[in-house]
Amino acid sequence: MPATPSAFETTPTFADLTTIRIGGPIDEFVRPETRDEVIDTVRRADAQGTRLCIIGGGSNMLVSDAPFHGVVVRDMRDGIRVSRSAPGDSGDVIVEADAGANWDDFVAWTVSEGYEGIEGLSGIPGSVGASVVQNIGAYGQEVASSVLSVTAWDRQAGAIVEIGHDNLAFGYRFSALKATMYETPEVQGTGEGRRETRWFPSPRYVVLAVTYRFRRSRQGTVGMGQLAKALGVEKGTRMDLTDIRAAVLSIRATKDMLEDPTRYANPWMAGTKREIPEAGEPNHNRWSCGSFFINPVVTAEHARRYLDGAPQYPGVLPDGTPGVKTSAAWLIDHAGFHKGFRLPGVAADSADGAEPSSAGLSTVHTLALTNRGGATFDDVWRLASCIRRGVDDAYHIDLVPEPVVIR
Known part of the structure; x- marks a missing residue:
């Protein structure tokens, strides 16, 4: 033991x-x-x-x-409850999951039960509670599409609240919950007891549970071209949920965008995941925060002037108007930061022949900033800042970090 x-x-x-x-x-x-x-x-x-x-x-x-x-x-509650069938003859089912449940364990459970809705989000590290704060998405799906409501503790009001889908203001890697992380609480107390700090690094609303609506089906829709190609079918094809999940996990594995299972040898991680993949040697490509930058959305005019040759997709600007979404990974690579890129170590006298930094881009995916072993916060932040400057110089786009950065 x-x-x-x-x-x-x-x-x-x-x-x-x-x-x-x-x-x-x-x-x-x-x-x-x-x-x-x-x-x-x-x-x-x-x-x-x-x-x-x-x-x-x-x-x-x-x-x-x-x-x-x-x-x-770290919320250790991982219960999942099938509360009821949805009203009418839709064939849908209502499921509530505790905030502490491991996200991929939850996805695996929905697939095994024949509940369609989040199979494309397989392999994403994290928890049920964190998934709605960030509105995680991948391979043609977002968690927002299946969420009915969130049960949360309101730190301001000191009460449990139920927040419906329409009030969660879901957007691309965004939610109303995430927005409250950066809000300033109402001033409480006076003198030394006066509090004016932000809620950060946690939201005002602490997620306790999430309620979902899933369709009872053993099949899902292949919602992204890359996934369709991996499965050898056309986009929009209906396929078995288990095949979709397996393909997503396979694609993520080729990019090393899965968590390194060796982390579960650390006793502090005990009890946080039910299904732990077999661990081999540590894979430093997976010692990352996942995707480090959000895919930017710019105006059509900006895309026309600066993004010739870059991937371009329909997107929504912060003000709600149509825009153009492009690939942060493409921008990074074409700004000169290729797979495996590393800066010289900070202790080096010169870049010529210097030992590289312990932080570097993944050797298989330019969107992952990785710890090659012994990296510090400053190592990673220095690399991120260098990349942001390079992309801004080349494409006039300030890449926005996706992780929560706690200094």
Whole structure:
């Protein structure tokens, strides 16, 4: 039996908890197993004015190596409940999942049960709660398409609230939940007790559970050209859910955009995933935050002037008007940052013959910034900043980081 963390260490570091394996020590780490424990922990941290970080799978975050003076909460609840069939003769089913459930475990469960809706989101690291904050998407699907509502703890009101789909303001890698992360709470108290900090690095609304509407079907729709090509069919073809999931996992594996299963040898990860892939040697291409930059959406005029030859798809601008979405990976590569690119190490006297930085682009995918072993926050951030400057110089686009960055 593996040793429990308490047997040798009081608290983990963020490097123990994140997929990029970077981050400093944590003052307090709490793993609540009931809804009441989740709420009590959040209330206590807020009452004390302590920084609060709700962590899911640790896949979409880049954290400083400095100590985190606050409370980190990892919800250990992973229940799934089929509450009822949807009204009418639609054949749909209503499912509620606890926020702490591992996302890919949940996807695998829906496929095994014959529930269509999120099979294209297979292999994405993280948790059910984090998935709706980010509105994850891949291979022609977004989680928003299946979400009916979110049950959350409102840190401002001190109450459990139900937020319906229409009030979640889902957009491309965006939700109303995510927006509240950067809002400033109403001022509470006076003098030394006065609090004016943002809710960051967690939203005002702490997700407790998510309710979905799925279609009862053993088949799903192949919704993206790349996926269709892998399956040898036309886009829009109906296929068995298990075949779609297998193809998605295979594509993600070829790009090393799956999490490295060796992370589960770390006792701090115990109990967070039910289905753990067989682990071989560590794969540093997978020591990443996933996609580091959001695919930008620009005006049609900007695309015409600067994006000749770049992939272009219909998109929506922040103001809700039509725009052009392009590929961040293409921009990075064509700005001169190719697969495996690494900067010289910061301690080098010159770039000529210097040891490379421990942070670098994946050797198979330019959208993943990776920890090649021993990388620090500054190593990754220096690489990200260099890439952003290069893309801005070449295409007049400021790439926006996708991970939550905690300094």
